[in-house]
Amino acid sequence: MAIDIDTKIIGLIGYPIGHSMSPTIHNALYNRLDMNYIYMAFNISKDNLHRAVEGMHALSFIGFNVTVPYKERIIKSLDTLEKESEIIGAVNTVKIEDNKLIGYNTDGMGFMNGLARLNFSPSGKDIIVLGAGGSARAICVYLLKENPKNIYILNRTFDRGLALADELNKTFHCNIVRPIKMNVLDNLKPDILINTTSVGMYPHINDSPLEKYDFHPNTVVVDIIYNPHETRFLKEAREQGCRTQNGLAMLIGQALASIEIWTGQKISYEQCQNILRDDKIFIDLSI
Numbered sequence: 421m422a423i424d425i426d427t428k429i430i431g432l433i434g435y436p437i438g439h440s441m442s443p444t445i446h447n448a449l450y451n452r453l454d455m456n457y458i459y460m461a462f463n464i465s466k467d468n469l470h471r472a473v474e475g476m477h478a479l480s481f482i483g484f485n486v487t488v489p490y491k492e493r494i495i496k497s498l499d500t501l502e503k504e505s506e507i508i509g510a511v512n513t514v515k516i517e518d519n520k521l522i523g524y525n526t527d528g529m530g531f532m533n534g535l536a537r538l539n540f541s542p543s544g545k546d547i548i549v550l551g552a553g554g555s556a557r558a559i560c561v562y563l564l565k566e567n568p569k570n571i572y573i574l575n576r577t578f579d580r581g582l583a584l585a586d587e588l589n590k591t592f593h594c595n596i597v598r599p600i601k602m603n604v605l606d607n608l609k610p611d612i613l614i615n616t617t618s619v620g621m622y623p624h625i626n627d628s629p630l631e632k633y634d635f636h637p638n639t640v641v642v643d644i645i646y647n648p649h650e651t652r653f654l655k656e657a658r659e660q661g662c663r664t665q666n667g668l669a670m671l672i673g674q675a676l677a678s679i680e681i682w683t684g685q686k687i688s689y690e691q692c693q694n695i696l697r698d699d700k701i702f703i704d705l706s707i
Protein backbone atom coordinates (compact mmCIF):
# COMPACT_ATOMS: atom_id res chain seq x y z
CA MET A 421 0.00 0.00 0.00
CA ALA A 422 1.55 3.31 -1.04
CA ILE A 423 1.58 6.09 1.51
CA ASP A 424 -0.09 9.17 0.01
CA ILE A 425 -1.82 12.39 1.00
CA ASP A 426 -4.91 10.47 2.20
CA THR A 427 -3.06 8.01 4.43
CA LYS A 428 -4.44 8.13 7.95
CA ILE A 429 -2.05 7.66 10.83
CA ILE A 430 -2.63 5.48 13.89
CA GLY A 431 -0.16 5.57 16.75
CA LEU A 432 1.05 3.37 19.56
CA ILE A 433 2.50 5.02 22.63
CA GLY A 434 4.25 3.44 25.58
CA TYR A 435 7.63 3.12 27.22
CA PRO A 436 9.39 0.95 26.30
CA ILE A 437 7.55 -0.46 23.30
CA GLY A 438 10.47 -2.27 21.71
CA HIS A 439 8.90 -5.74 22.03
CA SER A 440 5.44 -4.87 20.65
CA MET A 441 3.99 -7.02 17.85
CA SER A 442 1.27 -4.45 17.14
CA PRO A 443 2.97 -2.45 14.34
CA THR A 444 3.72 -5.66 12.44
CA ILE A 445 0.17 -7.00 12.84
CA HIS A 446 -1.62 -3.73 12.01
CA ASN A 447 0.50 -2.78 9.01
CA ALA A 448 0.24 -6.29 7.54
CA LEU A 449 -3.56 -6.08 7.74
CA TYR A 450 -3.80 -2.53 6.33
CA ASN A 451 -1.45 -3.45 3.53
CA ARG A 452 -3.16 -6.65 2.49
CA LEU A 453 -6.70 -5.31 2.86
CA ASP A 454 -5.93 -2.12 0.93
CA MET A 455 -6.82 0.07 3.88
CA ASN A 456 -5.08 3.42 3.64
CA TYR A 457 -3.73 3.53 7.18
CA ILE A 458 -0.30 3.35 8.71
CA TYR A 459 0.46 2.25 12.29
CA MET A 460 3.49 3.84 13.95
CA ALA A 461 4.99 3.13 17.37
CA PHE A 462 6.40 5.90 19.55
CA ASN A 463 8.49 5.59 22.70
CA ILE A 464 7.22 8.45 24.82
CA SER A 465 8.74 9.54 28.11
CA LYS A 466 6.39 10.33 30.99
CA ASP A 467 7.11 14.05 30.78
CA ASN A 468 6.09 14.13 27.12
CA LEU A 469 2.89 12.09 27.39
CA HIS A 470 0.40 14.94 27.25
CA ARG A 471 2.39 16.79 24.58
CA ALA A 472 2.47 13.59 22.49
CA VAL A 473 -1.31 13.24 22.74
CA GLU A 474 -1.80 16.86 21.69
CA GLY A 475 0.64 16.32 18.83
CA MET A 476 -1.22 13.28 17.52
CA HIS A 477 -4.47 15.24 17.74
CA ALA A 478 -2.97 18.21 15.88
CA LEU A 479 -1.56 15.93 13.18
CA SER A 480 -5.03 14.40 12.54
CA PHE A 481 -4.20 10.89 13.73
CA ILE A 482 -7.48 8.94 13.75
CA GLY A 483 -6.48 7.29 17.00
CA PHE A 484 -3.83 5.42 18.88
CA ASN A 485 -3.14 2.46 21.14
CA VAL A 486 -1.73 2.93 24.61
CA THR A 487 0.48 0.41 26.32
CA VAL A 488 2.50 0.04 29.52
CA PRO A 489 2.99 2.21 31.58
CA TYR A 490 0.38 4.73 30.40
CA LYS A 491 -2.94 2.84 30.29
CA GLU A 492 -4.14 4.61 33.44
CA ARG A 493 -2.26 7.89 33.23
CA ILE A 494 -3.61 8.60 29.72
CA ILE A 495 -7.13 9.05 31.09
CA LYS A 496 -6.59 12.61 32.22
CA SER A 497 -5.70 13.63 28.67
CA LEU A 498 -9.00 12.30 27.24
CA ASP A 499 -12.45 13.89 26.81
CA THR A 500 -14.67 10.86 27.45
CA LEU A 501 -14.44 7.19 28.31
CA GLU A 502 -16.54 4.32 27.02
CA LYS A 503 -18.36 2.64 29.94
CA GLU A 504 -16.23 -0.51 30.31
CA SER A 505 -12.95 1.36 30.14
CA GLU A 506 -14.23 3.67 32.86
CA ILE A 507 -15.01 0.67 35.10
CA ILE A 508 -11.67 -0.94 34.26
CA GLY A 509 -9.90 2.34 34.92
CA ALA A 510 -7.51 1.80 32.03
CA VAL A 511 -7.48 2.64 28.34
CA ASN A 512 -5.58 0.89 25.56
CA THR A 513 -7.36 2.44 22.57
CA VAL A 514 -8.14 6.09 21.85
CA LYS A 515 -10.30 7.31 19.00
CA ILE A 516 -9.93 10.90 17.82
CA GLU A 517 -13.17 12.08 16.31
CA ASP A 518 -14.77 15.53 15.92
CA ASN A 519 -11.96 17.04 17.96
CA LYS A 520 -12.68 14.72 20.87
CA LEU A 521 -10.52 11.97 22.37
CA ILE A 522 -12.53 8.93 23.42
CA GLY A 523 -10.99 6.14 25.49
CA TYR A 524 -11.74 2.41 25.14
CA ASN A 525 -10.31 -0.79 26.54
CA THR A 526 -10.21 -3.59 23.98
CA ASP A 527 -8.21 -6.06 26.14
CA GLY A 528 -11.36 -7.54 27.66
CA MET A 529 -13.10 -7.55 24.27
CA GLY A 530 -10.14 -9.41 22.77
CA PHE A 531 -10.21 -11.95 25.58
CA MET A 532 -13.93 -12.60 25.12
CA ASN A 533 -13.35 -12.98 21.41
CA GLY A 534 -10.88 -15.76 22.25
CA LEU A 535 -13.41 -17.51 24.52
CA ALA A 536 -16.01 -17.37 21.76
CA ARG A 537 -13.53 -19.14 19.50
CA LEU A 538 -13.38 -21.95 22.08
CA ASN A 539 -17.20 -22.00 22.17
CA PHE A 540 -16.92 -21.29 25.87
CA SER A 541 -19.63 -19.23 27.53
CA PRO A 542 -18.81 -17.90 31.04
CA SER A 543 -22.48 -17.82 31.99
CA GLY A 544 -23.11 -19.92 35.13
CA LYS A 545 -19.48 -21.06 35.25
CA ASP A 546 -16.87 -21.31 38.00
CA ILE A 547 -13.84 -19.29 36.97
CA ILE A 548 -10.39 -18.99 38.50
CA VAL A 549 -8.31 -15.96 37.55
CA LEU A 550 -4.61 -15.97 38.43
CA GLY A 551 -3.39 -12.42 39.02
CA ALA A 552 -5.06 -9.18 40.04
CA GLY A 553 -3.37 -6.56 37.86
CA GLY A 554 -4.62 -4.52 34.92
CA SER A 555 -5.17 -7.51 32.62
CA ALA A 556 -7.09 -9.43 35.31
CA ARG A 557 -9.31 -6.42 35.93
CA ALA A 558 -10.11 -5.92 32.21
CA ILE A 559 -10.89 -9.63 31.80
CA CYS A 560 -13.02 -9.83 34.98
CA VAL A 561 -15.15 -6.84 33.94
CA TYR A 562 -16.07 -8.55 30.67
CA LEU A 563 -16.58 -11.94 32.37
CA LEU A 564 -18.92 -10.36 34.93
CA LYS A 565 -21.13 -9.01 32.15
CA GLU A 566 -21.86 -12.66 31.25
CA ASN A 567 -23.17 -13.69 34.68
CA PRO A 568 -20.67 -16.33 35.79
CA LYS A 569 -21.38 -18.38 38.93
CA ASN A 570 -18.14 -17.43 40.72
CA ILE A 571 -14.89 -15.73 39.90
CA TYR A 572 -12.09 -16.78 42.25
CA ILE A 573 -9.07 -14.51 42.24
CA LEU A 574 -5.76 -16.07 43.23
CA ASN A 575 -3.00 -13.51 43.47
CA ARG A 576 0.55 -13.58 44.86
CA THR A 577 -0.34 -10.52 46.95
CA PHE A 578 -3.62 -11.58 48.58
CA ASP A 579 -4.65 -8.04 49.55
CA ARG A 580 -4.48 -6.86 45.96
CA GLY A 581 -6.82 -9.72 44.96
CA LEU A 582 -9.10 -8.80 47.86
CA ALA A 583 -9.20 -5.15 46.79
CA LEU A 584 -10.02 -6.09 43.19
CA ALA A 585 -12.75 -8.51 44.31
CA ASP A 586 -14.32 -5.90 46.61
CA GLU A 587 -14.30 -3.29 43.92
CA LEU A 588 -15.79 -5.57 41.26
CA ASN A 589 -18.53 -6.84 43.62
CA LYS A 590 -19.42 -3.25 44.40
CA THR A 591 -19.45 -2.12 40.78
CA PHE A 592 -21.53 -5.07 39.59
CA HIS A 593 -23.75 -5.19 42.70
CA CYS A 594 -22.90 -8.83 43.33
CA ASN A 595 -20.97 -11.04 45.70
CA ILE A 596 -19.48 -13.63 43.39
CA VAL A 597 -15.90 -12.39 43.08
CA ARG A 598 -13.87 -14.09 45.79
CA PRO A 599 -10.18 -13.72 46.60
CA ILE A 600 -8.62 -17.08 47.46
CA LYS A 601 -5.35 -18.40 48.81
CA MET A 602 -3.29 -21.18 47.28
CA ASN A 603 -4.37 -23.73 49.94
CA VAL A 604 -8.00 -23.79 48.75
CA LEU A 605 -7.10 -24.23 45.10
CA ASP A 606 -7.19 -28.03 45.21
CA ASN A 607 -10.76 -27.99 46.55
CA LEU A 608 -12.06 -26.16 43.49
CA LYS A 609 -13.02 -27.69 40.17
CA PRO A 610 -13.13 -24.69 37.83
CA ASP A 611 -14.76 -24.67 34.41
CA ILE A 612 -12.04 -22.29 33.29
CA LEU A 613 -8.64 -21.29 34.68
CA ILE A 614 -7.04 -18.11 33.32
CA ASN A 615 -3.46 -16.96 33.86
CA THR A 616 -3.21 -13.16 33.62
CA THR A 617 0.18 -12.90 35.33
CA SER A 618 3.46 -12.60 33.46
CA VAL A 619 4.81 -15.79 35.05
CA GLY A 620 6.17 -18.09 32.35
CA MET A 621 6.73 -15.34 29.79
CA TYR A 622 9.93 -15.34 27.74
CA PRO A 623 12.75 -15.49 28.89
CA HIS A 624 11.45 -17.12 32.11
CA ILE A 625 9.93 -20.02 30.24
CA ASN A 626 10.54 -22.60 32.99
CA ASP A 627 8.33 -20.74 35.47
CA SER A 628 4.66 -21.48 36.02
CA PRO A 629 2.08 -19.62 38.11
CA LEU A 630 0.98 -22.99 39.55
CA GLU A 631 3.52 -25.50 40.82
CA LYS A 632 2.52 -29.17 41.21
CA TYR A 633 -1.12 -28.53 40.35
CA ASP A 634 -3.43 -31.32 39.23
CA PHE A 635 -5.51 -29.86 36.41
CA HIS A 636 -9.02 -31.23 35.98
CA PRO A 637 -9.34 -32.50 32.42
CA ASN A 638 -12.67 -30.70 31.99
CA THR A 639 -11.18 -27.33 32.85
CA VAL A 640 -10.53 -25.00 29.92
CA VAL A 641 -7.13 -23.38 30.51
CA VAL A 642 -6.18 -20.01 29.03
CA ASP A 643 -2.88 -18.16 29.30
CA ILE A 644 -2.75 -14.57 28.07
CA ILE A 645 0.97 -14.99 27.33
CA TYR A 646 1.82 -15.63 23.66
CA ASN A 647 5.61 -15.77 23.93
CA PRO A 648 6.40 -18.64 24.25
CA HIS A 649 3.57 -20.01 22.15
CA GLU A 650 2.93 -22.68 24.78
CA THR A 651 3.92 -21.75 28.32
CA ARG A 652 4.86 -24.42 30.84
CA PHE A 653 1.47 -23.79 32.47
CA LEU A 654 -0.39 -24.49 29.21
CA LYS A 655 1.79 -27.47 28.34
CA GLU A 656 1.09 -29.15 31.69
CA ALA A 657 -2.62 -28.44 31.32
CA ARG A 658 -2.68 -29.88 27.80
CA GLU A 659 -0.74 -32.97 28.92
CA GLN A 660 -3.33 -33.53 31.65
CA GLY A 661 -6.15 -33.49 29.10
CA CYS A 662 -7.36 -29.86 29.21
CA ARG A 663 -8.40 -27.76 26.25
CA THR A 664 -5.99 -24.81 26.15
CA GLN A 665 -5.63 -21.43 24.47
CA ASN A 666 -2.66 -19.08 24.41
CA GLY A 667 -2.55 -15.29 24.37
CA LEU A 668 -2.53 -14.88 20.60
CA ALA A 669 -6.32 -15.08 20.52
CA MET A 670 -6.56 -12.11 22.90
CA LEU A 671 -3.73 -10.19 21.19
CA ILE A 672 -5.39 -10.50 17.80
CA GLY A 673 -8.90 -10.03 19.20
CA GLN A 674 -7.95 -6.72 20.84
CA ALA A 675 -6.22 -5.49 17.67
CA LEU A 676 -9.31 -6.29 15.57
CA ALA A 677 -11.58 -4.56 18.10
CA SER A 678 -9.36 -1.44 17.98
CA ILE A 679 -9.42 -1.41 14.17
CA GLU A 680 -13.20 -1.57 14.18
CA ILE A 681 -13.35 1.37 16.63
CA TRP A 682 -11.03 3.52 14.48
CA THR A 683 -12.13 2.59 10.98
CA GLY A 684 -15.55 0.94 11.32
CA GLN A 685 -14.15 -2.03 9.39
CA LYS A 686 -14.81 -5.50 10.77
CA ILE A 687 -12.01 -7.95 10.04
CA SER A 688 -12.70 -11.57 10.93
CA TYR A 689 -10.28 -13.59 13.01
CA GLU A 690 -9.92 -16.06 10.13
CA GLN A 691 -9.11 -13.31 7.65
CA CYS A 692 -6.50 -11.94 10.03
CA GLN A 693 -5.13 -15.42 10.72
CA ASN A 694 -4.67 -16.08 7.00
CA ILE A 695 -2.89 -12.78 6.39
CA LEU A 696 -0.52 -13.21 9.33
CA ARG A 697 0.17 -16.77 8.31
CA ASP A 698 0.84 -15.82 4.66
CA ASP A 699 3.16 -13.03 5.79
CA LYS A 700 4.90 -15.52 8.14
CA ILE A 701 4.30 -13.20 11.09
CA PHE A 702 3.26 -16.04 13.35
CA ILE A 703 4.28 -19.58 12.54
CA ASP A 704 1.50 -21.29 14.43
CA LEU A 705 -1.78 -19.46 14.80
CA SER A 706 -3.93 -22.44 15.68
CA ILE A 707 -6.00 -21.95 18.78
Ligand code: ATR
Nearest residue numbers: 551552553554555556575576577580616617618619
Ligand atom coordinates in the same frame (compact mmCIF):
# COMPACT_ATOMS: atom_id res chain seq x y z
P1 ATR B 1 -0.87 -6.40 33.84
O1 ATR B 1 -1.36 -5.04 33.47
O2 ATR B 1 -0.15 -7.11 32.72
O3 ATR B 1 -1.92 -7.24 34.47
P2 ATR B 1 0.23 -5.75 36.43
O4 ATR B 1 -0.90 -4.82 36.66
O5 ATR B 1 1.61 -5.34 36.77
O6 ATR B 1 0.31 -6.16 34.89
O7 ATR B 1 -0.13 -7.13 37.17
C1 ATR B 1 0.73 -8.24 37.14
C2 ATR B 1 0.10 -9.40 37.89
O8 ATR B 1 0.97 -10.52 37.80
C3 ATR B 1 -0.12 -9.15 39.35
O9 ATR B 1 -1.26 -9.85 39.78
C4 ATR B 1 1.15 -9.72 39.98
O10 ATR B 1 1.00 -10.13 41.32
P3 ATR B 1 1.20 -9.07 42.53
O11 ATR B 1 -0.11 -8.32 42.65
O12 ATR B 1 1.48 -9.91 43.73
O13 ATR B 1 2.35 -8.17 42.15
C5 ATR B 1 1.33 -10.92 39.12
N1 ATR B 1 2.73 -11.37 39.10
C6 ATR B 1 3.78 -10.78 38.49
N2 ATR B 1 4.91 -11.47 38.70
C7 ATR B 1 4.57 -12.53 39.47
C8 ATR B 1 5.29 -13.65 40.01
N3 ATR B 1 6.59 -13.80 39.80
N4 ATR B 1 4.60 -14.56 40.73
C9 ATR B 1 3.27 -14.43 40.93
N5 ATR B 1 2.54 -13.41 40.44
C10 ATR B 1 3.17 -12.47 39.71
